[in-house]
Amino acid sequence: MNRAALFAIVLALVPASAGTSAPIRPLALTAAPARLVLVGSGADTVRIRNPGTKRIAIDVALAGFALDLRGRPHIAGRGSARSAARWLRVRPRHVNLAPHATAHLRVSASVPRRAEPGDHDALVLLSSRPLAGARVLARLRLGVVVVVRAPGTVVRRLELGRARVARRGRERTLEVAVVNAGNVTERLLRVRAVVSSLPTRRHLATVAAVAAEVRPHTRGLLEFRLRIRAHRSVTTRVVLPAEPGRPAVRRTYRLRL
Numbered sequence: 686m687n688r689a690a691l692f693a694i695v696l697a698l699v700p701a702s703a704g705t706s707a708p709i710r711p712l713a714l715t716a717a718p719a720r721l722v723l724v725g726s727g728a729d730t731v732r733i734r735n736p737g738t739k740r741i742a743i744d745v746a747l748a749g750f751a752l753d754l755r756g757r758p759h760i761a762g763r764g765s766a767r768s769a770a771r772w773l774r775v776r777p778r779h780v781n782l783a784p785h786a787t788a789h790l791r792v793s794a795s796v797p798r799r800a801e802p803g804d805h806d807a808l809v810l811l812s813s814r815p816l817a818g819a820r821v822l823a824r825l826r827l828g829v830v831v832v833v834r835a836p837g838t839v840v841r842r843l844e845l846g847r848a849r850v851a852r853r854g855r856e857r858t859l860e861v862a863v864v865n866a867g868n869v870t871e872r873l874l875r876v877r878a879v880v881s882s883l884p885t886r887r888h889l890a891t892v893a894a895v896a897a898e899v900r901p902h903t904r905g906l907l908e909f910r911l912r913i914r915a916h917r918s919v920t921t922r923v924v925l926p927a928e929p930g931r932p933a934v935r936r937t938y939r940l941r942l
Contacts, residue, residue: 714735730790740781742780742782754905755905812827841931858911860908868901882918892910895907922937
């Protein structure tokens with residue numbers, strides 16, 4: 686096979702360590718933790734491991750981090766909004782890993798004195814390089830999310846926006862916009878919606894939202910899978926449960942299923 690042939694490109698912005706039952710691959714890479722949190726200026730380590738059967742060479746770089754409306758992660762520029770990439774330093778920047786070997790990266794943050802309080806984030810990108818003599822050029826890219834919390838007053842404020850019922854074939858999904866007007870990343874794990882019929886107010890269903898994450902000063906979508914087959918007008922009461930430092934948020938919508 687031509688040396689210039691590209692065998693695989695893998696991008697994992699929120700990786701997990703390989704399980705013991707996972708198949709052994711010639712080229713593989715894991716990192717732990719997948720999410721690193723630094724409070725103010727400080728440092729911590731990321732453990733990287735080569736569970737594969739081939740030696741790999743890793744280049745380490747920093748990039749911005751963002752989530753789209755549906756919470757899908759992607760790489761952003763170093764100067765993107767609330768990026769901590771310029772505050773971070775990671776050493777070493779190049780690592781060679783033998784099969785089943787491990788290494789540690791030291792990630793340190795230096796928060797500017799006038800930084801806006803709250804959460805700022807970035808990615809530590811681990812990219813493999815082809816080794817000399819390889820017949821196939823295989824590449825891996827792995828991302829570790831680094832959250833840096835700048836000192837100051839923490840503001841936790843969520844708002845519920847518009848709602849709509851989206852139809853994809855026979856499936857229906859309730860989509861509710863959520864706005865993070867605070868300065869810390871919110872992880873929404875226990876959101877419920879209570880659906881009642883109109884005009885009788887008879888309870889039809891209580892559904893849970895798919896877990897979501899919303900960065901500061903951005904918008905996201907809460908998605909509820911509806912299994913109500915009837916076509917009717919309903920009221921839907923969405924509740925974001927209270928957490929320490931954040932009151933519960935409620936809003937009721939009138940919708941047509």
